[in-house]
Structure formats: C-alpha cells, structure tokens
Amino acid sequence: xxxxxxxxxxxxxxxxxxxxxxxxxxxxxxxxxxxxxxxxxxxxxxxxxxxxxxxxxxxxxxxxxxxxxxxxxxxxxxxxxx
Amino acid sequence: xxxxxxxxxxxxxxxxxxxxxxxxxxxxxxxxxxxxxxxxxxxxxxxxxxxxxxxxxxxxxxxxxxxxxxxxxxxxxxxxxxxxxxxxxxxxxxxxxxxxxxxxxxxxxxxxxxxxxxxxxxxxxxxxxxxxxxxxxxxxxxxxxxxxxxxxxxxxxxxxxxxxxxxxxxxxxxxxxxxxxxxxxxxxxxxxxxxxxxxxxxxxxxxxxxxxxxxxxxxxxxxxxxxxxxxxxxxxxxxxxxxxxxxxxxxxxxxxxxxxxxxxxxxxxxxxxxxxxxxxxxxxxxxxxxxxxxxxxxxxxxxxxxxxxxxxxxxxxxxxxxxxxxxxxxxxx
Numbered sequence: 001x002x003x004x005x006x007x008x009x010x011x012x013x014x015x016x017x018x019x020x021x022x023x024x025x026x027x028x029x030x031x032x033x034x035x036x037x038x039x040x041x042x043x044x045x046x047x048x049x050x051x052x053x054x055x056x057x058x059x060x061x062x063x064x065x066x067x068x069x070x071x072x073x074x075x076x077x078x079x080x081x082x
Numbered sequence: 083x084x085x086x087x088x089x090x091x092x093x094x095x096x097x098x099x100x101x102x103x104x105x106x107x108x109x110x111x112x113x114x115x116x117x118x119x120x121x122x123x124x125x126x127x128x129x130x131x132x133x134x135x136x137x138x139x140x141x142x143x144x145x146x147x148x149x150x151x152x153x154x155x156x157x158x159x160x161x162x163x164x165x166x167x168x169x170x171x172x173x174x175x176x177x178x179x180x181x182x183x184x185x186x187x188x189x190x191x192x193x194x195x196x197x198x199x200x201x202x203x204x205x206x207x208x209x210x211x212x213x214x215x216x217x218x219x220x221x222x223x224x225x226x227x228x229x230x231x232x233x234x235x236x237x238x239x240x241x242x243x244x245x246x247x248x249x250x251x252x253x254x255x256x257x258x259x260x261x262x263x264x265x266x267x268x269x270x271x272x273x274x275x276x277x278x279x280x281x282x283x284x285x286x287x288x289x290x291x292x293x294x295x296x297x298x299x300x301x302x303x304x305x306x307x308x309x310x311x312x313x314x315x316x317x318x319x320x321x322x323x324x325x326x327x328x329x330x331x332x333x334x335x336x337x338x339x340x341x342x343x344x345x346x347x348x349x350x351x352x353x354x355x356x357x358x359x360x361x362x363x364x365x366x367x368x369x370x371x372x373x374x375x376x377x378x379x380x381x382x383x384x385x386x387x388x389x390x391x392x393x394x395x396x397x398x399x400x401x402x403x404x405x406x407x408x409x410x411x412x413x414x415x
Contacts, residue, residue: 042130042345045310061307 002081003055008074015050016070019043037070042057047073057081091223094262097216100162100227101259101413103155104382105148106369107139113249120245129250132344136252136370143253145177149188149233152255152378156229157192159415160259162193167259168225170199171215173208173374175403176235177201188231198225199356205283206340206402207273208232208245208374210410213398214271216260231257233375239285241300243352250343251301252370256378258415269327269411272319276405282307301403305414312346312401316409317353320399323409334360336384336414340401341366341376361389373402381414390414 003011013027020038033039039047044067048059051073057080059067067073112135115126125132139148149172157164170192172185185199198219204211209232216228236251283303292299320339324330337345338358344366351362363380372379377398384390392414399409 040130041306042309044347045306045313049310049314061304061310064306 003077005074005078008055008077009070011054012070012073015047015054019020019046019050020050027070029069029074031070032067032068033070033073051077055081083225093221093223095221096263096268097220097260097265098263098267099258100261100411101155101156101158101415102378102382102385103152103159103257104375104379105151105255106379107137107143107148107253109138109140110135111138111252116242116249117184119242120248122245124248128343130343131250132347132364132367133249133370135368136249137254139235139253145233145235146187146191148235148253148255149184149231149257151210152233152257152375153188153229155190155382156259157259160227160252160261162227162259162261162291164194166227167192167194167229168197169216169219169228170194170197170231171212171228172199172201172231172233173204174201174233175203175205175214175373177233178238184233185231185328188228190383197229202405204374204408205404206342206371206373206376207400207404207406207408209377210271210273210398210400210408211406212374213258213260213268213410213412214273217268217271220260220262221234226262228260229257230260230374231255232372232378234373236371236373239299239301241286241297241302244300244302246305247301247303250371251370252344253349254369254372254375254379256372256375256380256382258378258381261321269323271408272322272326273408274406276393279307279311279405282311282382299322306384309343309346309349311405312342313349313353316399316401316407317350319401319407319409320350320354320397323397323399323411327411329395329411331356331360333395334392334397334411335368336361336363336396336397338377338384338396340399341369342402374400385414
C-alpha cells in the first residue's frame with residue numbers, strides 16, 4: 001500500500017537523521033535540504049538511495065537536482081511510488 | 083593437412099603479489115594553494131573530499147621518472163633483480179605520447195630489455211586491470227615475474243579554476259611485482275565496463291580538437307552520478323569479489339578501495355557493513371586522487387605504517403572513467 005504524505009515525511013526524517021544527524025522533528029516540508037538541514041550534494045545522494053529503498057521509487061540523477069526542499073521530495077515520492 | 087600438434091606453455095599453478103613500491107612527488111600542495119584559483123574554502127574541500135594535502139609533480143618528476151622510482155622499490159621489496167621481470171604493464175592516462183608505450187622505456191631503463199612491455203588505459207581501475215593481466219601471464223607461462231605500474235600526473239589534466247575538481251586530482255606512482263606461487267594468493271577478479279556512462283568522467287576536449295592557445299584539456303566529472311555509482315554499485319562488485327574468493331567480510335584484514343574521495347570510502351565501508359577490525363585505506367587525505375597509482379600507493383603506506391601486514395587478506399577495488407571497474411581479494415606482499 002502506498003505511504004501517506006505523513007508517513008513519507010516521517011520516513012524522510014529518519015533517513016535525514018541517520019545521514020546528517022538532524023533531529024527528526026526539524027525535518028518539515030518547507031525546509032531546504034542544503035540550506036536548512038546540512039545535507040550537501042553527496043549526502044543528498046545517500047538520502048535519495050535510502051528513500052528509493054524505503055518507498056520503492058526510482059529517483060534518477062537528473063530528477064535529484066529538482067528536489068530542493070523536503071516538500072519537493074515528498075511530492076516526488078507520492079507521485080512515483082507504486 | 084590436419085592442424086599441427088602444438089606444444090603449449092606451462093605456467094605456475096598460481097600467482098601472488100611479491101612486492102610493492104610507491105613514489106610520491108616531492109611537492110606537497112595544501113588546500114590553501116588550490117584556493118588561489120577557486121572560490122571555495124579549506125572547510126568545504128575537506129568536508130566534500132577529505133583531502134588536506136596532495137602531491138603535485140615538478141617538471142623533472144615525469145611519468146617515466148616516477149614510474150621508475152616506484153618500480154625500483156617494488157622490485158627490491160620482492161627480493162628479485164630487474165632481469166627477472168619478463169613483462170611490464172603500465173596503466174596511465176597522463177603519458178602524453180600515443181606511441182611508443184611508456185612501458186618500453188621503463189623496461190629498458192630498469193635493465194630488463196627483453197621483457198614484453200605495453201601500456202593499458204583503464205583509468206582508476208587500471209591497477210586491477212593490470213593485476214589481472216599479470217596474473218594471467220604468470221599462470222599461462224608467458225612470464226615468470228610481471229611488473230604492474232600505475233602512474234599519473236593528473237595535475238597536468240586538472241583545470242585549476244574548476245571548483246568541483248581542482249582539489250581532487252594529484253600525482254604519483256605505485257608498482258607491484260607479481261610472481262609465481264604454489265597456493266592461491268590472488269582471488270578471481272570481478273571486473274567490467276559500463277560504456278553507456280562514458281561521459282560521466284571525461285576529458286573536456288579530445289586531443290585532435292585541441293588547438294595551441296586553447297585551454298588545455300582537463301578531467302571533468304558528474305559528481306553526484308559518480309558518487310552514487312561508486313558507493314552503491316561498486317559495493318555490490320566488492321561483495322561479488324569476496325564471494326568469488328570464497329570468503330566473507332569477517333575474513334578480511336584490510337580494505338583498499340581506489341582513493342577517489344573520503345566520502346566515497348566512508349560510504350562504501352558503511353554499505354559493505356565491514357567489521358570494525360578491517361583496516362581501511364584512507365591515503366586520499368594526504369595524496370588526493372592519483373587514479374591507477376592510488377591502490378598500490380595506499381598499500382605501500384599501510385604496510386609501512388603497520389596498519390597492514392605482509393600475509394594479510396585485502397580487498398582491493400578500482401573504479402573510474404569508462405566507466406570501468408575491477409575488484410579482487412589479494413594476499414598482501
């Protein structure tokens with residue numbers, strides 16, 4: 001069953017916490033990965049690969065550049081999950 | 083006439099790493115020097131690459147001179163003489179003459195004129211490619227001892243003004259001597275290529291389009307694509323090399339990945355779930371990315387500093403432009 005928007009945010013928060021050490025409750029939709037959450041371009045790749053595994057989506061490198069905020073990632077995963 | 087009955091060559095039952103040697107150019111280049119040409123910071127370079135200093139060659143530290151120095155140390159460390167080398171394999175992308183191969187000059191100057199000698203082009207996987215060729219030559223009976231050299235002057239192919247690569251590439255040479263063995267000391271190689279990604283790491287301008295006065299050709303890469311491939315796809319290849327050798331990560335003493343970037347090394351270690359006891363090569367911190375030279379240079383340093391010992395079981399993996407890759411388990415010399 002597809003994950004709800006809340007479940008996707010919670011899942012991303014766990015992933016960002018694991019990779020960048022940011023507390024889960026700071027990972028909210030309006031936050032920018034790079035500017036607010038200390039996720040640089042290489043950490044972003046790790047976040048993306050972890051999200052792919054967790055939510056069963058494929059996020060090609062070309063699409064990663066469009067994921068600026070947590071909300072962008074939630075939208076992408078919600079639209080592409082099977 | 084029916085085909086004549088031919089006598090075939092007979093090689094040693096197995097091959098092994100008999101010696102290793104490296105050469106690091108004399109000039110140490112700190113991040114501050116890199117920052118003269120790019121808008122960045124020491125903190126940014128360290129956090130993205132783990133690199134603090136690297137060695138850049140002076141004009142007299144040519145590809146040939148660096149290769150000879152590393153080869154001499156490897157031959158001495160193997161306890162043989164240069165005359166016993168019957169094949170010289172050199173991996174390089176920064177010897178700027180298409181032909182003849184630099185390997186023949188090296189063979190001649192080492193004093194092993196009759197050795198078969200040739201260059202290979204396999205970028206940062208060149209050490210693993212050379213090792214695999216050398217092993218084949220020994221087991222096949224084509225050579226008793228084989229010298230495999232990785233040597234680069236990547237500073238010549240570095241765009242000092244490109245903030246994403248100026249701090250990465252560096253110079254140096256690493257060499258190993260392969261010799262005959264009575265027991266397996268080199269596992270099967272898991273290797274291959276992914277030519278659909280040929281533009282992910284590339285030279286800005288092909289030599290036949292370069293005009294004097296133009297900006298000199300340099301290396302460029304898609305950082306995120308390379309990172310993803312190196313960490314996640316190469317971790318699978320590394321695991322396959324362990325499986326092929328019939329061991330698990332628990333049996334390993336040492337992990338020597340190509341020294342591309344500390345972030346790649348850290349993530350690979352995590353993805354492979356390597357046990358705490360495995361010593362990991364982190365030579366990139368003070369050497370930068372020296373392509374085909376990086377694995378033998380890191381191997382030599384780990385043996386010198388006591389992080390690794392002769393007889394240890396090591397997983398080595400190289401990966402780079404092509405894209406190409408090669409992983410194998412070796413017993414350290």
